Structure formats: structure tokens, C-alpha cells
Amino acid sequence: GQQVMQIPQYQHVQEGEDFTTYCNSSTTLSNIQWYKQRPGGHPVFLIQLVKSGEVKKQKRLTFQFGEAKKNSSLHITATQTTDVGTYFCALQNSGYSTLTFGKGTMLLVSP
């Protein structure tokens, strides 16, 4: 089945610093989704990327899908303590049903 590598596994930043997590696949993806899970919480859907080279923004969050549709990134500008959590990328199968999640990047933000 499809597999995805997510890096880094963990990052600790000072509030105000930027943060980026990367998701890489060995195969071409139909689409990719990003989720955020707060400590003790459940995954929350953030966004879906479908098109090659697509860039989407949500306030301080910028999501990119690579030109070859094999990688994706999530960039947070000027992190805040509310950004703390684990960010997962997830691959959707060709039938647009099941998701394969990466191991996630845990973000810790110090005030």
C-alpha cells in the first residue's frame, strides 16, 4: 500500500518563529490531506490539496503540493502557542475513501 514519510518527527520553536513540516511519498498521489491533532484531542481536518503545484493559505498556514504530486508541505508563519499539536499528512486511496496517515510532526511552541 501507499506509504508516506513525514519529517521532522518533532520540532520545538519559540513563539513567533516559523515552522515547516514535510510529507514525502515514493508514488504519485491523487491528493493529500492535512490534519491537526491537539494534545489529548482528535484529528481535525485542515485542508485537501489536489492539483500539481497547488498552494493554499489559511491565515498563517500555507500548504503546498509538489509539482510531481509526490510531496507536500505545511508552513506556519509566526507560530503561536495555539499552534501546538501534531500535524499529520494523509494520503487518500484512488477510490477517495480510506486514508493512510503519516506518523506526524509534533510541534511545541514556547512562549
Place this chain on the structure above:
Amino acid sequence: DTGVSQDPRHKITKRGQNVTFRCDPISEHNRLYWYRQTLGQGPEFLTYFQNEAQLEKSRLLSDRFSAERPKGSFSTLEIQRTEQGDSAMYLCASSSLRDLPHYGQYFGPGTRLTVT
């Protein structure tokens, strides 16, 4: 509250016992998914339903696990003869094909299972 709900939130059981979890999806969401998540890992797919039909099961899913969605609304996940390795957070999610082209899944709070 129109989110996904799960019951119970926590379950402690002894090895060998059977447990059953319930998931109520967002109203009118025709797709329902079960995942398992252990510490430091992403959610791992177990099975999914479209309406009342179970369309896919993970090959990793033991035959001790069974899931139903009899009326296409709520779903139950049963684990028979629990083992310590079954200890995990069991997450339910739902989605709707009518949300095209957006296929995001909406997760419930999960049921944390501890097998002693």
C-alpha cells in the same frame, strides 16, 4: 452538537473479555470510518462503511474485530477476546460524498481502550 460522537470515552477491560464501542456520525454523512491510534503514531485505518455496506477492511484487522452499521446511521465496533495489544485509542470518522470536491473526514473524540 452536530459533530461525531463516540461512546464510551474510556474503557478498561481484562484480557479475554469482549468490548463494544459505538459511533454516531454527523447526520447525513453516508461514509463512516474506524481507525486505531497508538501513542506517537498516526491513525491506522481499520474499516469503512458507505451507508450500511462495509466496503473495505484493513488486511491487518484480526478476525476478533467486527464492525456493523445496520441502518446506515450509527456504527458499532466489537473486539472479542481482547488482548493487551488491543490497547489503543479507537477513532471514528465520517464524511459525505455530497461535500464534493472536499473529502475531509470528521473525527470523533475517540474511545480509549486499556486491556489489563
